[in-house]
Amino acid sequence: MSANNPQPAVHITPQTPLLPAIQAWEIYLKDQDRSPHTIKAFMGDLNLLANYLPPDRNLGAITTGDLNHFLKWLQDGRGVPCSPKTLARRITSLKSFFRWLCEGGTILDNPAEKVIQRSVISPLPIVLSPDEQTKVVEAAQAYRKKAKPDARPYALISLLLNTSIKKGECLAININHLELDAPQPYLFVRYANPNYRYKERKIDLPQEWLDIYEEYLSQYQPSGPIFPWSPRRLEYLLEEIGENAGIEKHLSFAMCRWTSALNDWRNGMEQEKIRQKLGISKVQWREVSMKLRKLAARINGAEE
Numbered sequence: 001m002s003a004n005n006p007q008p009a010v011h012i013t014p015q016t017p018l019l020p021a022i023q024a025w026e027i028y029l030k031d032q033d034r035s036p037h038t039i040k041a042f043m044g045d046l047n048l049l050a051n052y053l054p055p056d057r058n059l060g061a062i063t064t065g066d067l068n069h070f071l072k073w074l075q076d077g078r079g080v081p082c083s084p085k086t087l088a089r090r091i092t093s094l095k096s097f098f099r100w101l102c103e104g105g106t107i108l109d110n111p112a113e114k115v116i117q118r119s120v121i122s123p124l125p126i127v128l129s130p131d132e133q134t135k136v137v138e139a140a141q142a143y144r145k146k147a148k149p150d151a152r153p154y155a156l157i158s159l160l161l162n163t164s165i166k167k168g169e170c171l172a173i174n175i176n177h178l179e180l181d182a183p184q185p186y187l188f189v190r191y192a193n194p195n196y197r198y199k200e201r202k203i204d205l206p207q208e209w210l211d212i213y214e215e216y217l218s219q220y221q222p223s224g225p226i227f228p229w230s231p232r233r234l235e236y237l238l239e240e241i242g243e244n245a246g247i248e249k250h251l252s253f254a255m256c257r258w259t260s261a262l263n264d265w266r267n268g269m270e271q272e273k274i275r276q277k278l279g280i281s282k283v284q285w286r287e288v289s290m291k292l293r294k295l296a297a298r299i300n301g302a303e304e
Helices: 018-031 036-052 066-078 086-105 130-147 152-163 167-171 196-200 207-221 233-243 253-266 272-277 283-304
Strands: 186-189 201-205
Touching: 018 036, 036 066, 036 086, 036 233, 066 086, 086 253, 130 152, 152 167, 152 207, 152 233, 152 253, 167 233, 167 253, 201 272, 233 253, 253 272, 253 283, 272 283
Parallel strands: none
Antiparallel strands: 186 201
């Protein structure tokens, strides 16, 4: 079974019980280099279905009604709370599994096709207000004026607020990912895993960050990653900046990412450019853009 072929193992037929088919799907997902967390979640969801259905129920006998009764049981009959987000993921697991079986020719009809997907919109993210951004930047700047000047806090916070990059992307930046001699200097966000190459992108760097970066280089002289510290160490640094700024919010990578995207939105950047800058798909952008619109309306209302 190759990584690009949805064909299930040859021994899987409509008469095969559910558990062997689940095991074959797990092998397929691993061949596809899917995230271990995703595979673990999918397997847990499908094993729940296997435990729910009669043990003699084979693949070809599973109906849409069976799946709907299973989902009803998850919500009301199992005795274990099932959040809307978890339920939505379990429906996704069912749809993915039976689509794989159908596309591979194991079953002719997909019983999960007519199961209604439950869309779940997560709460609005917490962002920095314009006033809080000013305080955070000023707190980071203050490190440069200490007895032992330190440009690292400002280099970090300025990069995050200007580029909208994620924590993992920030930690993965190497010196050679920065193209500083180009007419418009940029950061090349790169991924070692080829499955995530679609997330790679170039993000313009402002002159103000280039200036602080030179100062930072002279102090720390990194030779590989530009921030050669553990994720937790940099998280502590952001928390410290937030505390020194006197804001009540817990300053984080995610907060900086959303704040940066919101700044671009409020500054009138084209939506497609914001999506590309964030490195997300058009499907993901639907929810993200809705949240940015609501956040912008909230801040605009607070400023009036």
